[in-house]
Amino acid sequence: MNISLLGIVGYLVGIAALVGLNAVILVWLERKVAGHMQFRLGPMEVGPHGILQTLADGIKLVSKQLVIPDEADKPLFLLAPIVSLVPIFAAMVPLPFSETVQAWELNIGLLLIIALGLLNTLGILLAGWGSNNKYALLGGARAVAQILAYKIPLLICVMTIIMMTGSFSLRDIAIAQKDTWNVLYQPILFIVYIITVTLETNRSPFDFSEAESELVAGFHTEYSGMGFSLFFLAEYSYMFIAAGLATVLFLGGWHGPWLPGVAWTLIKIYSIIFLMMWFRWTFPRVRIDQMLSFGWKILLPLSLINFIITAGVLAL
Amino acid sequence: MFDTVIHDVYYLSFAMILVLVLGGGIIAVTSKSLIYCFFGLVSSLLGVAGLYYNLGSPLVAVMQIMIYIGAVCVAIAFGISLTRKTEDEGVKPPDIKAAIPVVLVTAMLGSTLKGLEGRHIVASAHKADESLIGWMLLKEYLLPFEIISILLTVAVIGAVTIALINRRIG
Amino acid sequence: MEFLATLPNNLLLYVVVAHALFAIGLYGMLFRRNLIGFLISLELLLQGVGINIMAFGTYLVPDPIQARITTLFIIGIAAAEAAVFLGIAVAVFRNYQTIGVDELSKLKG
Structure with a gap:
């Protein structure tokens, strides 16, 4: 075990910085993208083109009073944002940013990230059960129902890529795409993966658990200030991790012409996040039964047929 | 240091x-x-x-x-x-039946420790090559693998059938 | 202090933890009032079994692959059992409107 204490502390500080910086950039990006897609300008006041808007928002959120409702279950209520946020530190470990920049090379890195992505939804369920609020309860239950729809197509998608590469380790998958990216071999799978990952991170058009027009504010109705910001940190960081997986699995990881590997990885990750934000302002929210039937009647047969065809082609 | x-x-x-x-x-x-x-x-x-x-x-x-x-x-x-029904959640107060787990597990532990006397520890926890698990599941452990697939299918079909709401038409 | 430092490599620790989980699960199965509480305790019991098999397979057997495959099978069987149990629990709740283990006693006597 040749890790040093300096390595562990450096990793934790680096990931905390990355999570915070990512949230700052993404909040600004989301509001700008939302603004421009709706033919308006978005935040322009604070700083040039509103760059410092997130800082102002952050200061506001941190200085708000933490209101805990009287009848809410205090341990569950306070534990929920932490349960959502902590697995991010573990899920960022196997993610390769370039050939040499990776926290720790795990043999089963891919499965670990998928397994830990589930704990976000458990945090949402905890919040829903903990606040003594029927809107929060509905939001939490809906988030758990979403797991049913996306779990199997996601696993089959990932299994197809593993079959093509022959290894679970993210570094090997990225190295194997030196000549051609996997998206050229499997375009349909890429689309299925993006849809599944939108389902997993509770983004529009599948954001029932925080549906603003139906459920007041869903699972985070009773959270104010710091709790709310922790949930949003967690959501943006899971988007980052999911987009990171998409880059490594489909878009060739860090390979690219002139820029260093880390720059290419970040460019690809933020393009996929931009795509997910684009979805948010293009599609209306679907109903739960529509989502379930979409997941089971369209995504699952599509990914299964893809899997079988890939297995057939690889065997020949 | x-x-x-x-x-x-x-x-x-x-x-x-x-x-x-x-x-x-x-x-x-x-x-x-x-x-x-x-x-x-x-x-x-x-x-x-x-x-x-x-x-x-x-x-x-x-x-x-x-x-x-x-x-x-x-x-x-x-x-x-x-x-969900909040009246019958909760745990019964412990009575004499609480001795059953204690006695049973103490007996199990005692017999396990007695059986472990004298055996020397062959290997310590090391990471074996786990790609062998996939091979073994398809070569030597094929029968249990197939039986477990059938078991899982039957269990899921059974659970759905038990909990199914039969909607009568007409 | 050195004894504590050798604990993660000690077979006895895993055996004791597995038996403790078994005892905790068994206690829960005897004393919880709710069928779902019963299921939760049953899952704890199966965890104890899994750790036991894994520990014995790692420390006393030259080839640890068998223990890992057996543990994977136990995980699969426990999942199937939980599915059937929950189907029965939902059906019972729909028919009797209660799920406490003391009220479900129509077959008694």
Whole structure:
């Protein structure tokens, strides 16, 4: 075990910085993208083109009073944002940013990230059960129902890529795409993966658990200030991790012409996040039964047929 | 100096895993609200996954998280929300029947320790090559693998059939 | 202190933890009032079994692959059992409107 204490502390500080910086950039990006897609300008006041808007928002959120409702279950209520946020530190470990920049090379890195992505939804369920609020309860239950729809197509998608590469380790998958990216071999799978990952991170058009027009504010109705910001940190960081997986699995990881590997990885990750934000302002929210039937009647047969065809082609 | 500190971090994390396992288990059986039981179970399962990792098998640890927390706990969460009735949650006060687990487990532990006397420990927890698991599942353990597939299919079909609501038309 | 430091490599620790989980699960099965509480305790019991098999397979057997495959099978069987149990629990709740183990006693006597 040749890790040093300096390595562990450096990793934790680096990931905390990355999570915070990512949230700052993404909040600004989301509001700008939302603004421009709706033919308006978005935040322009604070700083040039509103760059410092997130800082102002952050200061506001941190200085708000933490209101805990009287009848809410205090341990569950306070534990929920932490349960959502902590697995991010573990899920960022196997993610390769370039050939040499990776926290720790795990043999089963891919499965670990998928397994830990589930704990976000458990945090949402905890919040829903903990606040003594029927809107929060509905939001939490809906988030758990979403797991049913996306779990199997996601696993089959990932299994197809593993079959093509022959290894679970993210570094090997990225190295194997030196000549051609996997998206050229499997375009349909890429689309299925993006849809599944939108389902997993509770983004529009599948954001029932925080549906603003139906459920007041869903699972985070009773959270104010710091709790709310922790949930949003967690959501943006899971988007980052999911987009990171998409880059490594489909878009060739860090390979690219002139820029260093880390720059290419970040460019690809933020393009996929931009795509997910684009979805948010293009599609209306679907109903739960529509989502379930979409997941089971369209995504699952599509990914299964893809899997079988890939297995057939690889065997020949 | 950094070397001893890194070993202390390792032992500290192992102690935290043990606290997760046993603490989660105790919360899961002695709390009045079913939600606390559920989250005690989740933390216990996470701790057991950590113990599997310590026993040298990252694959079984990740499978534990994916199958137990990903599928079984989600199903239990659905079961809780569909059958919630706050009057009959809770735990009965312990009476004479509480001696049964204690006596039984002490007997089991005693006989296990007696059987372990004199056997020397062959290997310590090292990471074996886990790609062999896939090969063995298809070569030597093929029959149990196929039987488990049939078992899972039958169990799911059975559960759906039992819980099915028959909608009468007309 | 050195004894504590050798614990993560000690077979006895895993055996004791597995038996403790078994006892905790058994206690829960005897004393919880709710069928879902019963299921949660049952899952704890199966965890204890899994750790036991994994520990014995790692420390006393030259080839640890068998223990890992057996543990994976146990995880799969426990998942199937939980599914059937929850189907029965939902059906019972729909028919009797209660799920406490003391009220479900129509077959008694």
